[in-house]
Amino acid sequence: MIGFIGGTGPEGKGLALRFALAGEKVLIGSRDEARAKEAADSLAGDAPPGSVEGKSNADVARESDIVFIAVPYSAQRPTLESLKELLEGKLMVNVIAPLAFDKGRASAMRVEAGSAAEEARDILPNSPMVAAFHNISAQELLIPDRALDTDVVVCADDSEAKQKVMALADAISGVRAVDGGGLANARYVEDLTALLLNINRIYKAHSMIKIVGI
Secondary structure, eight states: OEEEETTTSHHHHHHHHHHHHTTOOEEEEESSHHHHHHHHHHTTTTSOTTSEEEEEHHHHHHHOSEEEEOSOHHHHHHHHHHTTTTTTTOEEEEOOOOEEEETTEEEEOOOTTSSHHHHHHHHSTTSOEEEOOTTSOHHHHTSTTOOOOEEEEEEESOHHHHHHHHHHHHHSTTEEEEEOOSGGGHHHHHHHHHHHHHHHHHHTSOOOOOOOOO
C-alpha cells in the first residue's frame, strides 16, 4: 500500500494517479478526511476502480507500507512529529522542495539540516528516508494519457529502500529512475525545482529533467 501524507495537492494527486495506473493501491491523506476523500474522488474517472482512497493522514500513516511526504515544507516538521509513532519503521519518500516566492519567481530556501529530506530523516531516525520525484511536473502527471519522458533522481543512504523507490519510479510509463547517491545529495535535487519553476515561468511550460550520458 502506497500512502500520501498531504496528498491533496497537485503533486500528491498526480503521483497517486500514476501509481494507481501502474497497478498499485493508493491512499491519499489530509488533516481533513473529507478533503482527502474529495481528492480521491476527483481521480475516480481516470484511475482503476477502487485503486485510490482518501483517508486522514493518521490512517494513511497507519495503513501504508510506503509513505510519501507531500506537505508544504512549512508543515513538514509538525506533521511528521505528530505522526512519528505511526511512521516508525515505514519506508518514507520525501518529495518536498523548500521554496520561497517573490513576485512569481521561485528560490530555494536554505535548510539547517541540509535538505528537507535530511530534516525528515532526523525527525524519523528509525524510518528509511528516500528523496525522489521533486522535478517531475505535477500538471503532466495529472493528465493520464499524457506521455512522460523524464528522469527521477533518487537519493537515499539505505540501498534497499532506494531500490524499492527506483522500482516505483520505473513503473510509471515514460519515467526512468536515476541513482542520485546518498541522502546528502537531496539538497541539489530539491534546489533544482526552483530553477525548473523559473524556466516554466519564462517558457510557459512544464519542464522536467533528463540525465544524459548514463
